[in-house]
Amino acid sequence: MDKTKAAAVLKSGVFWAVLFAVAAALCAGYLIYKKTHQQTGRFAVINVKGETLTTLPLGEDTEYTFFTERGVNTVMIKDGKVSVSYSDCKNQICVDTGSISHVGESIICAPHRLTVTVTGETDTDVVVV
Numbered sequence: 304m305d306k307t308k309a310a311a312v313l314k315s316g317v318f319w320a321v322l323f324a325v326a327a328a329l330c331a332g333y334l335i336y337k338k339t340h341q342q343t344g345r346f347a348v349i350n351v352k353g354e355t356l357t358t359l360p361l362g363e364d365t366e367y368t369f370f371t372e373r374g375v376n377t378v379m380i381k382d383g384k385v386s387v388s389y390s391d392c393k394n395q396i397c398v399d400t401g402s403i404s405h406v407g408e409s410i411i412c413a414p415h416r417l418t419v420t421v422t423g424e425t426d427t428d429v430v431v432v
């Protein structure tokens with residue numbers, strides 16, 4: 304191996320390091336974009352007695368407990384889906400409903416007069432993975 308070849312190998316090492324750094328930055332950028340995009344895409348609207356208590360983005364895993372005048376409901380958001388993970392209501396229909404993620408779907412806790420409704424962009428349903 305002569306000197307020019309050795310120099311080329313050294314340069315290619317730097318090249319790959321730079322390429323890796325750029326790829327890592329692009330990857331991180333994509334993940335951040337994806338997360339923010341999900342956040343703006345869909346929301347879970349929590350209503351009690353017809354009044355909106357809060358709106359939670361489905362792109363962010365979280366858990367909230369709502370203390371209504373009739374009882375307790377814990378709303379959980381995980382993997383872009385929302386569910387009522389706990390309720391002290393009599394019929395447990397809200398808990399049994401499970402997870403919802405499609406726009407227009409809702410979970411109703413009739414005893415507590417609490418509803419969880421998914422709102423947002425409907426066209427995000429069409430995603431080719």
Ligand SMILES: [Zn+2]
Pocket residue numbers: 390392393394395396397398411412413414415
């Ligand atoms: Zn319930």
